[in-house]
Amino acid sequence: MDILDVRGLSCPLPVLKTKKALEKGCQELEIIGSSKVSRENVSKFATSQGFTVKLVSDQPDEWNIIINK
Amino acid sequence: MDRGKMLMIATGVIIGGLAVLLVAQGNPGNMGYCIACFLRDTAGALGFHRASAVQYVRPELIGLVIGAFVVAFSTGEFKSRGGSSTFVRFVLGIFMMIGALVFLGCPLRDILRMGGGDLNAVVGLAGFIVGILWGIFFLKRGFNLGAAKSEPTSAGGYVYILTAVLVLGLLLAGINFNPAGGGPLFFSTTAPGSLHAPVWIALGAGVVVGILAQRARLCLSGGFRDFFLIRDTTMLLAYGGLFLTVLILNIYLGKFNLGFANQPIAHTNHIFNFLGLFLVGQCAVLLGGCPLRQMILGSEGDMDAAATVVGMIAGAALAHNFMLASSAKGATYYGEIALIAGIVIVSIIGWAYREVDA
Numbered sequence: 297m298d299i300l301d302v303r304g305l306s307c308p309l310p311v312l313k314t315k316k317a318l319e320k321g322c323q324e325l326e327i328i329g330s331s332k333v334s335r336e337n338v339s340k341f342a343t344s345q346g347f348t349v350k351l352v353s354d355q356p357d358e359w360n361i362i363i364n365k
Numbered sequence: 366m367d368r369g370k371m372l373m374i375a376t377g378v379i380i381g382g383l384a385v386l387l388v389a390q391g392n393p394g395n396m397g398y399c400i401a402c403f404l405r406d407t408a409g410a411l412g413f414h415r416a417s418a419v420q421y422v423r424p425e426l427i428g429l430v431i432g433a434f435v436v437a438f439s440t441g442e443f444k445s446r447g448g449s450s451t452f453v454r455f456v457l458g459i460f461m462m463i464g465a466l467v468f469l470g471c472p473l474r475d476i477l478r479m480g481g482g483d484l485n486a487v488v489g490l491a492g493f494i495v496g497i498l499w500g501i502f503f504l505k506r507g508f509n510l511g512a513a514k515s516e517p518t519s520a521g522g523y524v525y526i527l528t529a530v531l532v533l534g535l536l537l538a539g540i541n542f543n544p545a546g547g548g549p550l551f552f553s554t555t556a557p558g559s560l561h562a563p564v565w566i567a568l569g570a571g572v573v574v575g576i577l578a579q580r581a582r583l584c585l586s587g588g589f590r591d592f593f594l595i596r597d598t599t600m601l602l603a604y605g606g607l608f609l610t611v612l613i614l615n616i617y618l619g620k621f622n623l624g625f626a627n628q629p630i631a632h633t634n635h636i637f638n639f640l641g642l643f644l645v646g647q648c649a650v651l652l653g654g655c656p657l658r659q660m661i662l663g664s665e666g667d668m669d670a671a672a673t674v675v676g677m678i679a680g681a682a683l684a685h686n687f688m689l690a691s692s693a694k695g696a697t698y699y700g701e702i703a704l705i706a707g708i709v710i711v712s713i714i715g716w717a718y719r720e721v722d723a
Contacts, residue, residue, distance in 0.1 A: 304511075
């Protein structure tokens with residue numbers, strides 16, 4: 297499974313990088329990020345693309361989700 | 366329609382209502398809120414520039430900071446982080462302000478101006494949207510100012526909040542540090558700086574907008590950017606609600622005046638209305654948010670956004686000291702040069718900061 301690190305990136309790079317990874321044909325992706333806003337945006341985008349979002353961990357400074365179809 | 370979208374529309378309606386209220390209570394025409402104008406006025410009150418017509422500490426801005434901070438703190442989102450090309454963000458803040466002051470308003474005021482019937486704002490909006498697309502051009506080629514890191518303490522975040530509160534304290538205390546020199550604090554005796562709502566109403570309205578904008582992640586450049594990038598219209602609904610509320614209230618109050626000429630704090634130079642907000646849109650996309658969003662992010666502990674806000678204040682001082690800011694007569698010669706240079710410089714930044722492997 298590919299891992300995408302979007303920690304500390306400004307809007308909309310977390311979503312943009314997720315989009316690029318999915319466009320490469322990725323079916324399952326683990327994403328690590330830091331801000332609550334980026335988690336909301338990435339999750340919303342993944343859901344809109346028909347992916348299921350699973351929250352693996354949600355620490356104050358770091359979150360981790362797995363998205364798959 | 367889902368709950369999230371309804372909340373977005375409600376946010377826009379409330380902010381629109383407050384904007385009209387602030388004008389009715391004394392703010393300049395179509396200027397219930399304007400992040401750029403209010404930062405510029407506050408910079409003037411502190412003596413960073415000496416344009417006597419635009420000097421006043423705008424309590425709306427301080428309310429915005431306090432409201433956003435209180436929500437971010439209570440939801441656990443307040444934490445100091447930074448280090449994502451901070452100086453470049455400061456520079457982009459300068460250019461974002463120069464663009465706004467050539468147009469005469471930030472993107473939020475652009476919507477308020479449209480709601481008052483000012484067609485120059487429609488030209489500005491077109492420029493803003495094209496500027497966003499130009500910014501997206503760089504994003505798609507891998508533009509990235511780098512990752513911010515959590516800071517070891519949140520002291521920096523508190524300094525930002527306390528600075529805003531200190532400025533409010535200076536306003537309320539009414540201290541004149543240099544009476545022989547007229548200030549600081551400096552207060553305009555002529556419009557538009559002399560026009561303002563009562564302090565507590567302005568502060569309260571600012572707090573409400575700060576709370577709502579933090580919760581909704583309100584950002585006009587973000588609204589268009591998300592639409593172009595991922596076809597998400599949620600954010601634009603807030604601005605639709607805002608525009609319609611202001612439009613309806615202005616018509617009801619008899620303040621709606623459709624046309625290009627004789628609009629409050631506006632000029633009719635179409636090219637530079639377009640290019641002014643073009644530069645704002647371009648900077649906003651590269652920065653990850655419009656002037657309003659930068660204010661809110663700074664209040665959440667984002668030290669890069671705080672540096673951008675200070676950049677905007679510096680930009681306001683430069684714009685008025687070097688005669689770059691427009692007036693009702695139109696854009697200035699130096700303003701036109703600075704604006705075009707800004708578009709070129711920000712484009713070079715956009716190209717220089719792309720990731721090689723993207």
